[in-house]
Amino acid sequence: MGRDIWSEWLLHRRFGGDARRMQMVLDFLRPIRDKVLHNARLAEGETVLDVGCGDGMIGFGALEKIASGTVILSDISQDLLEYVQSLARDIGLLDRCQFVLAPAEDLSVLDAASVDVVALRSVLIYVSAKQQAFREFYRVLRPGGRLSLFEPINRFGIAASDQPHLFAGYDVTPVMDVAQKVKALYRRVQPIDSDPMLDFDERDLIAYAEEAGFREIHLELQVAIVPPEEDDWHAFIRTPGNPKIPTIEEAMRQVLTLDEMERFTACLRPLVEARQGIHRRAVAYLWAVK
Numbered sequence: 001m002g003r004d005i006w007s008e009w010l011l012h013r014r015f016g017g018d019a020r021r022m023q024m025v026l027d028f029l030r031p032i033r034d035k036v037l038h039n040a041r042l043a044e045g046e047t048v049l050d051v052g053c054g055d056g057m058i059g060f061g062a063l064e065k066i067a068s069g070t071v072i073l074s075d076i077s078q079d080l081l082e083y084v085q086s087l088a089r090d091i092g093l094l095d096r097c098q099f100v101l102a103p104a105e106d107l108s109v110l111d112a113a114s115v116d117v118v119a120l121r122s123v124l125i126y127v128s129a130k131q132q133a134f135r136e137f138y139r140v141l142r143p144g145g146r147l148s149l150f151e152p153i154n155r156f157g158i159a160a161s162d163q164p165h166l167f168a169g170y171d172v173t174p175v176m177d178v179a180q181k182v183k184a185l186y187r188r189v190q191p192i193d194s195d196p197m198l199d200f201d202e203r204d205l206i207a208y209a210e211e212a213g214f215r216e217i218h219l220e221l222q223v224a225i226v227p228p229e230e231d232d233w234h235a236f237i238r239t240p241g242n243p244k245i246p247t248i249e250e251a252m253r254q255v256l257t258l259d260e261m262e263r264f265t266a267c268l269r270p271l272v273e274a275r276q277g278i279h280r281r282a283v284a285y286l287w288a289v290k
């Protein structure tokens with residue numbers, strides 16, 4: 001039986017079939033989870049709604065921090081909900097968990113003022129109706145309840161990545177024509193102007209929270225312009241940046257001739273292995289009180 005793109009991504013593709021990469025991803029995510037939960041100011045006995053729970057990193061993390069209290073794990077992926085349910089059973093937390101199939105922008109299965117905390121990581125980037133999602137977070141929170149979230153700001157760096165001589169932050173001037181073909185494929189899959197991963201920045205997040213009615217809002221933006229961490233060519237070409245796009249290897253196979261693939265690889269591979277590129281990243285933590 002096939003799994004949906006979300007469970008394929010979270011449980012497999014984001015690790016690129018590589019145990020070292022998996023460890024890198026999990027090490028990278030742990031402090032993010034801790035900061036989201038810290039900003040949520042969890043207290044004993046509270047109910048936490050983990051929106052777009054994925055493999056349950058935020059929700060199970062919350063249960064570790066409080067000895068009493070419950071978590072509602074919600075997602076649009078039935079496969080992932082089944083996965084977290086069996087995980088909860090295995091780790092003996094089933095009686096403190098509920099599982100809800102619902103999109104962030106329509107939480108109508110939950111009553112108004114029914115949760116103490118709404119927490120999420122990297123979910124709004126997949127939601128087109130972001131303002132509606134914030135209204136739903138506000139509605140399901142009790143007065144005094146807290147929202148805490150983390151989102152990548154992928155719009156940061158778009159202008160740089162659009163320059164024709166750059167590919168994924170590497171200077172590929174000698175094979176610019178070939179790079180353009182691969183980039184055009186990614187642009188077709190995720191148009192810059194309309195894709196939900198690219199159509200917002202940190203100011204929009206603040207505006208959404210304010211419009212929804214939150215009375216106290218904080219946002220922390222973190223920006224890094226740094227050399228790439230990855231120096232393994234195969235991990236680089238086999239790990240897609242997100243669940244909706246092909247890997248670079250898949251993209252090359254789709255749009256390049258064999259000769260073009262060879263030219264592109266001959267230019268790009270040494271740059272990746274020497275970490276001779278620049279990555280531009282921005283992420284935002286937002287936390288707010290109803």
Ligand SMILES: C[S@@+](CC[C@H](N)C(=O)[O-])C[C@H]1O[C@@H](n2cnc3c(N)ncnc32)[C@H](O)[C@@H]1O
Nearest residue numbers: 006052053054057076077103104121122123126
């Ligand atoms: C990058 S994963 C993050 C998973 C988890 N929050 C974590 O911190 O690891 C994105 C999650 O959002 C879910 N998702 C995608 N679109 C959604 C939507 N409209 N509403 C709720 N969840 C959604 C996916 O199924 C996936 O589990």
